[in-house]
Amino acid sequence: MSIAAAESVVQSSTWAATSLFYVLLVPALILWYAYWRMSRRHMYELAEKLQGPPGLPLLGNALEFTGGSHDIFRNVIEKSVPFDKESVVKLWIGPRLLVFLYDPRDVELILSSHTHIDKAEEYRFFQPWLGNGLLISTGQKWRSHRKLIAPTFHLNVLKSFIDLFNANSRAVVNKLKKEAGEFDCHDYMSECTVEILLETAMGVSKSTQDQSGFEYAMAVMKMCDILHLRHTKIWLRPDLLFKLTDYAKKQTKLLDIIHGLTKKVIRRKKEEFNSGKRPTILADYNAGTADEATKTTSVEGLSFGQSAGLKDDLDVDDADVGQKKRLAFLDLLLESSQSGVVISDEEIKEQVDTIMFEGHDTTAAGSSFFLSMMGVHQDIQDKVIDELDKIFGDSDRPATFQDTLEMKYLERCLMETLRMFPPVPIIARQIKQDITLPSNGKQVPAGTTVVVATYKLHRREDVYPNPTKFDPDNFLPERSANRHYYAFVPFSAGPRSCVGRKYAMLKLKIILSTILRNFRVHSDLKEEDFKLQADIILKRAEGFKVRLSPRKPTKAC
Numbered sequence: 001m002s003i004a005a006a007e008s009v010v011q012s013s014t015w016a017a018t019s020l021f022y023v024l025l026v027p028a029l030i031l032w033y034a035y036w037r038m039s040r041r042h043m044y045e046l047a048e049k050l051q052g053p054p055g056l057p058l059l060g061n062a063l064e065f066t067g068g069s070h071d072i073f074r075n076v077i078e079k080s081v082p083f084d085k086e087s088v089v090k091l092w093i094g095p096r097l098l099v100f101l102y103d104p105r106d107v108e109l110i111l112s113s114h115t116h117i118d119k120a121e122e123y124r125f126f127q128p129w130l131g132n133g134l135l136i137s138t139g140q141k142w143r144s145h146r147k148l149i150a151p152t153f154h155l156n157v158l159k160s161f162i163d164l165f166n167a168n169s170r171a172v173v174n175k176l177k178k179e180a181g182e183f184d185c186h187d188y189m190s191e192c193t194v195e196i197l198l199e200t201a202m203g204v205s206k207s208t209q210d211q212s213g214f215e216y217a218m219a220v221m222k223m224c225d226i227l228h229l230r231h232t233k234i235w236l237r238p239d240l241l242f243k244l245t246d247y248a249k250k251q252t253k254l255l256d257i258i259h260g261l262t263k264k265v266i267r268r269k270k271e272e273f274n275s276g277k278r279p280t281i282l283a284d285y286n287a288g289t290a291d292e293a294t295k296t297t298s299v300e301g302l303s304f305g306q307s308a309g310l311k312d313d314l315d316v317d318d319a320d321v322g323q324k325k326r327l328a329f330l331d332l333l334l335e336s337s338q339s340g341v342v343i344s345d346e347e348i349k350e351q352v353d354t355i356m357f358e359g360h361d362t363t364a365a366g367s368s369f370f371l372s373m374m375g376v377h378q379d380i381q382d383k384v385i386d387e388l389d390k391i392f393g394d395s396d397r398p399a400t401f402q403d404t405l406e407m408k409y410l411e412r413c414l415m416e417t418l419r420m421f422p423p424v425p426i427i428a429r430q431i432k433q434d435i436t437l438p439s440n441g442k443q444v445p446a447g448t449t450v451v452v453a454t455y456k457l458h459r460r461e462d463v464y465p466n467p468t469k470f471d472p473d474n475f476l477p478e479r480s481a482n483r484h485y486y487a488f489v490p491f492s493a494g495p496r497s498c499v500g501r502k503y504a505m506l507k508l509k510i511i512l513s514t515i516l517r518n519f520r521v522h523s524d525l526k527e528e529d530f531k532l533q534a535d536i537i538l539k540r541a542e543g544f545k546v547r548l549s550p551r552k553p554t555k556a557c
């Protein structure tokens with residue numbers, strides 16, 4: 001046989017093999033698809049009975065998530081309106097079924113449950129950053145780490161941070177003095193909240209910090225942009241495709257910055273440990289020096305960010321917190337790891353990354369929204385200032401714990417800010433078994449991503465009359481008393497509630513009161529002009545633009 005003839009035989013047999021492959025592949029794919037659809041029949045049947053905007057074959061509603069972050073947020077909110085009566089909206093993103101809930105009874109079913117505590121599949125995008133930290137871990141690992149970490153945010157530990165909250169609040173006031181015109185207050189709030197976290201929960205003294213706090217905060221913001229893109233753009237979801245994009249390269253660089261800071265923090269702390277410096281038992285703070293008022297250990301309800309009547313593992317009495325547990329967060333983790341049993345080095349890093357993220361971006365957004373609202377509502381700001389003047393008079397003394405309990409009106413303004421602009425606008429869980437919604441008896445199938453739509457829940461007309469109006473009186477005790485406990489959940493609730501809830505409230509009251517003792521805030525925009533976006537954390541797309549004017553000749557801080 002000639003070479004040409006041999007080549008032709010090889011070519012035709014290759015062609016035949018390729019054709020055979022495709023001839024077999026197509027029916028195989030059809031069979032696989034039919035089987036896959038069959039195996040999900042139960043899900044489709046139940047989903048069919050839930051309402052939602054119409055979608056396209058295969059893609060579902062994925063195209064609702066095109067455009068920038070602000071367009072997506074506006075689009076999703078607008079598209080949900082026709083379903084407000086039932087407060088349940090179904091969306092398909094490709095094969096994934098998402099069910100948004102915003103009736104307090106349905107929210108209670110999810111958040112109060114010890115069964116539905118697994119985070120949704122979408123949280124896996126956080127994994128390269130937060131590993132298996134408290135926010136995303138599940139099962140026994142989550143349970144044991146939550147038990148370890150929650151006491152480090154007990155009120156008695158937090159009271160020992162008050163001096164540091166004050167010092168950092170004064171420092172930010174000093175920095176703000178240079179702002180003459182309109183500026184974005186979020187940058188200041190971000191830097192300040194990172195520095196406070198480093199000094200308190202991580203126990204890293206100011207003298208050993210450098211500029212990396214601000215760089216860290218900016219890297220976190222950009223990381224959130226990338227994660228949001230992965231949540232909303234269907235083609236960025238598979239790791240394989242994501243890795244081919246420029247976003248993946250950007251993510252690697254951002255994680256270098258983020259992990260660079262957390263590794264440095266742990267390294268410094270370990271050096272201190274190894275050089276024999278043992279952690280301070282923080283509860284000693286209350287033993288001798290503090291007055292009766294600061295010994296208060298069981299202040300609950302609104303003062304600490306949730307409806308009266310909701311309890312979680314942060315609301316334990318002082319007597320239940322053993323002395324060893326009265327350590328700051330990182331001190332306790334390192335102390336525990338000395339035995340090598342409770343928590344490994346890698347796990348410490350994951351938890352430090354988690355607390356650094358959850359602890360700063362949320363409070364930076366909350367405080368920036370608060371300042372924006374003060375700027376918009378001058379009459380309400382007057383009342384906050386009156387209250388502060390009554391507490392502090394002309395003195396520029398630091399705030400005490402008792403002062404924070406007396407800031408009742410400021411507290412209501414803070415609650416109202418967290419109602420209208422919850423920094424975490426949605427909470428997503430993966431359900432492993434069918435659930436029946438108490439509000440309407442409909443069933444949501446196992447395998448669904450159930451999304452508690454906090455932003456929508458907090459704007460229900462039947463719960464908050466005139467829900468788009470900023471009205472701190474919504475949180476007057478008599479108004480809150482008759483409200484469903486789960487109608488206000490800025491910090492989530494139940495077994496997976498925010499572990500930093502009390503820390504956040506105390507810190508926010510001290511920062512915000514210190515700012516308003518020194519400045520009056522102004523805003524040229526009204527809240528209806530705010531462009532909201534939800535890149536994981538709710539923000540103003542145009543930046544948190546405000547202006548400040550000095551309230552009184554400020555004494556040198």
Ligand code: HEM
Nearest residue numbers: 134135358359362363366423424490491492498499500504
């Ligand atoms: C205004 C400030 C804050 C808000 C609105 C907020 C809100 C939330 C929400 C809604 C969750 C549940 C998230 C979910 O299930 O997907 C959460 C969880 C969490 N938060 Fe916060 N948070 C704030 C501040 C903080 C602070 C200051 C810390 C730590 C210092 C913190 C640490 C955590 C942690 C570790 C979790 C995960 C808890 C678990 O799953 O067991 N947060 N937070």
